[in-house]
Amino acid sequence: MLTLSAVCKRYPTGDLALTDIDLALPRGQVMALIGPSGAGKSTLIRCVNRLVEPTTGSIRLNDTEITRLSSGKLREARRTMAMIFQEYALVDRLTVMENVLSGRLGYVGFWRSFLRRYPQETVTEAFRLLERVGLAHALDKRADALSGGQRQRVGIARALLQSPKLLLVDEPTASLDPKTSRQIMRLIRELCAERELAAIINIHDVALARQFADRIVGLRAGEIVFDGKPGELTSEILTTIYGEEDWDTQATEDERYAPPSAQPLAPLARTGQLAPGLTAGGIR
Numbered sequence: 001m002l003t004l005s006a007v008c009k010r011y012p013t014g015d016l017a018l019t020d021i022d023l024a025l026p027r028g029q030v031m032a033l034i035g036p037s038g039a040g041k042s043t044l045i046r047c048v049n050r051l052v053e054p055t056t057g058s059i060r061l062n063d064t065e066i067t068r069l070s071s072g073k074l075r076e077a078r079r080t081m082a083m084i085f086q087e088y089a090l091v092d093r094l095t096v097m098e099n100v101l102s103g104r105l106g107y108v109g110f111w112r113s114f115l116r117r118y119p120q121e122t123v124t125e126a127f128r129l130l131e132r133v134g135l136a137h138a139l140d141k142r143a144d145a146l147s148g149g150q151r152q153r154v155g156i157a158r159a160l161l162q163s164p165k166l167l168l169v170d171e172p173t174a175s176l177d178p179k180t181s182r183q184i185m186r187l188i189r190e191l192c193a194e195r196e197l198a199a200i201i202n203i204h205d206v207a208l209a210r211q212f213a214d215r216i217v218g219l220r221a222g223e224i225v226f227d228g229k230p231g232e233l234t235s236e237i238l239t240t241i242y243g244e245e246d247w248d249t250q251a252t253e254d255e256r257y258a259p260p261s262a263q264p265l266a267p268l269a270r271t272g273q274l275a276p277g278l279t280a281g282g283i284r
């Protein structure tokens with residue numbers, strides 16, 4: 001569904017953020033993107049919808065070559081790639097419902113949205129989504145009266161109102177406590193399954209990535225150094241991605257904090273591997 005071929009990004013400052021990224025994301029797959037600070041995770045997510053222009057390479061979403069679109073066509077294509085942000089990006093003075101409805105801005109045109117005249121079916125769908133994310137009781141509340149977890153639920157409902165094919169999710173839990181983080185990741189996962197939506201989730205929390213993603217991609221210094229299932233992410237591979245650390249102690253701590261109701265991990269596959277050309281403990 002989404003295909004990145006030989007994508008590179010060099011910022012005008014000279015920083016090489018991505019080198020030769022090849023990735024194919026099928027429909028319905030939830031992919032976590034992990035890696036140390038500065039590895040290029042945000043750049044990769046933003047290249048997909050061209051908030052950051054890739055320097056070279058090609059990005060296709062189904063039949064659309066995103067990297068070749070003019071600005072008008074890109075605006076249309078962006079409707080199909082909804083973003084969910086770390087800081088929620090809500091308008092504080094607007095209500096929950098108004099924030100969700102703003103997900104349709106790309107469809108209804110400036111004046112209609114300015115006058116807050118959304119078609120009835122859009123309002124009905126927004127209400128349905130607010131029910132689904134557990135916020136039907138709060139639709140008239142101002143966004144700044146909500147907790148962090150509730151704000152992220154609004155962000156998720158707004159993204160889904162866009163009727164996207166792909167979710168681009170940037171650190172969705174970075175500002176949330178551990179329990180709320182799990183609830184939010186579980187919600188994203190369930191919604192992706194319900195709608196066969198693919199998602200790329202940039203996430204620092206490896207335990208959450210393991211628990212809720214179908215697939216994990218590890219970036220280091222702008223290169224993919226691991227691509228596999230959560231169960232294949234060994235201590236050795238974590239060291240390759242992040243550098244030396246006592247990962248076994250870390251894993252024990254993660255288990256200790258996991259709630260009893262935590263969903264089981266995806267079944268382990270035997271094919272887990274470092275990226276081609278990568279040796280354990282080093283990068284290609």
Ligand SMILES: Nc1ncnc2c1ncn2[C@@H]1O[C@H](COP(=O)(O)OP(=O)(O)OP(=O)(O)O)[C@@H](O)[C@H]1O
Nearest residue numbers: 011013015016017036037038039040041042043044
């Ligand atoms: N606007 C920019 N201009 C110049 N260089 C940038 C810009 N944005 C990012 N970079 C550089 O690109 C590289 C990758 O940054 P990026 O923010 O994509 O990494 P990240 O993995 O998302 O990091 P973090 O986890 O800290 O958010 C870094 O070297 C960073 O300094």
